[in-house]
Every structure is written in C-alpha cells, then in structure tokens.
C-alpha cells in the first residue's frame with residue numbers, strides 16, 4: 001500500500017526515517033524549520049512543503065519527529081496543523097516527550113476529528129538509517145494496525161504498549177532501567193579496579209552470572225571485554241549522554257507526577273544531567289564510568 005505521508009522534523013532521526021519511507025514507495029511531503037535540512041531531505045526524494053500545515057493538508061498520515069513536547073503541542077495547537085488535515089488523518093508522533101504531553105497531544109488530535117498514536121523509538125541514528133528502529137506505541141488497536149505498514153518501513157519492530165501515552169511510558173521506563181544498570185555496572189568496574197580485579201575477569205564472571213545485562217555485555221563501559229562497545233572508540237556515541245539525560249528528565253517528571261519513590265531513578269537523572277552538561281556532552285552515556293573513579297580519573 002502506498003500512502004502520502006507528511007513528515008515534520010527532518011533532523012538527525014527524521015531525515016533518515018523520511019528517506020526510508022520514500023525508499024518503501026510512499027510519497028513523503030517534508031517540512032523542517034531549517035531550510036538546509038529540507039534541502040538535504042529533498043535530495044533523498046522528500047518533497048519539500050512550504051509549511052507543516054501545507055504538508056498535512058495532503059497527507060493520509062502525519063509523522064512528527066521533534067525535539068520535545070512543547071514543539072509537538074505548539075505544532076498541533078498553534079500552527080494550524082490539525083485544522084489543515086483532512087478529517088480522520090492519522091497523527092503519529094515519534095518524538096520522545098513527556099507522557100503527560102503525549103496524552104494532551106492525543107486529546108487535541110482526537111478533539112479535532114483525527115486519530116493519534118505516540119510512537120517513540122529506540123535504536124538511534126544508526127537504527128533510523130538502517131530502518132531497524134524499535135517503535136513503542138501508545139493509542140488504539142485500530143490506529144496501531146493502521147500505522148504498522150509505515151512503521152515497518154522505518155523499523156524492525158513495533159510493540160503496541162497500550163492506550164495514549166503508553167509508548168512514551170515504555171520508553172522512559174526502559175531507559176531508566178538502562179541508566180541505573182549502566183551506573184551499577186560502572187561502579188562495579190571501578191570497585192574491581194580498586195580491589196586489583198582485572199576488567200576481563202569481572203566481565204567473564206558477571207556476563208554469565210546474575211550481573212548480566214545489556215549495559216555490561218553490549219555497551220560495556222570499560223575498554224577490552226566487548227570490542228564493539230563505545231569505550232573502545234573514545235566513547236563516541238552510541239547513545240549520547242545528553243539524550244540519556246533528556247529521557248531521565250522525562251522519567252523524573254513522571255515519577256514526581258505519580259508520587260513514585262524511586263531513589264535510584266532520581267539519582268541517575270541527577271548524575272546524567274550533570275555529566276551531560278559537562279564532559280559527557282559529546283560522549284556515549286557509558287563514559288559516565290569516568291566520573292565514578294576516585295578523583296575523577298580515566
């Protein structure tokens with residue numbers, strides 16, 4: 001099935017996702033506030049639109065890939081996007097935003113006579129380019145079924161997580177696990193160093209014992225045991241620390257809103273916020289191990 005898709009937000013993630021929709025045979029009308037990004041996507045077969053509303057007016061499906069909730073809500077509420085779209089248009093927001101904002105966005109779309117899904121992704125720019133993203137989707141079952149063929153053109157897996165906001169909820173819960181486990185693995189390596197225990201020896205035990213987790217066996221924060229991990233490549237991301245800090249900020253908002261007592265989640269958010277603003281700005285999130293060593297050594 002070939003559709004006309006409006007794709008709003010052609011940044012690091014949106015540009016390759018839109019290009020993959022073109023490759024899959026869809027007509028893609030693109031818009032970004034940055035003219036150079038629009039031009040770059042045009043070279044990949046995306047038709048540049050004069051505005052987001054112009055793109056939406058002709059589309060069956062409107063996909064947004066924007067920095068934060070305020071951008072999504074601003075576009076939906078203030079910039080005429082919902083009014084411009086044909087009744088029943090499917091709005092799929094792939095940005096990572098607050099659960100509360102996602103629910104508000106969903107309500108605004110439905111109130112305007114359209115259909116909505118939140119569908120944040122994991123897999124990063126590499127996954128966006130290779131069309132191997134995982135989508136975590138919130139919204140109705142019918143809407144999910146209606147979007148699956150498009151998600152399949154941009155990713156390898158789409159999980160229907162529940163009602164509006166459930167996709168964003170799954171994303172921040174998963175990334176809170178990841179952050180806490182990365183800090184735990186990093187602290188264990190630093191403790192091993194202070195005890196004279198070799199990195200490889202700890203890895204050989206923990207990777208096949210109860211300490212096993214993705215932060216250890218795929219994204220190992222010290223060089224050596226897992227040659228493909230960012231630690232072996234000057235901590236080039238990977239999953240950049242500022243993106244982890246952003247997701248943990250969203251998790252902390254949700255923890256506060258729900259009155260959930262999560263000492264490790266809050267602490268992880270605090271540590272990653274400080275790291276992302278400082279030396280971690282351009283590094284993979286696993287580089288946080290450097291800040292955990294005595295005197296901040298490397």
Ligand code: NAD
Nearest residue numbers: 009010011012013014032033065066067071095096124125
């Ligand atoms: P980005 O900043 O590269 O792209 C966002 C784009 O949105 C920018 O090009 C910006 O100009 C555009 N934009 C903002 N407001 C707009 C508006 N009103 N109309 C049109 N365009 C507008 O960000 P990104 O790295 O592509 O990330 C996008 C989203 O995906 C974020 O929510 C991020 O948290 C999430 N995400 C990113 C990654 C990653 O590895 N980069 C991984 C998973 C999820």
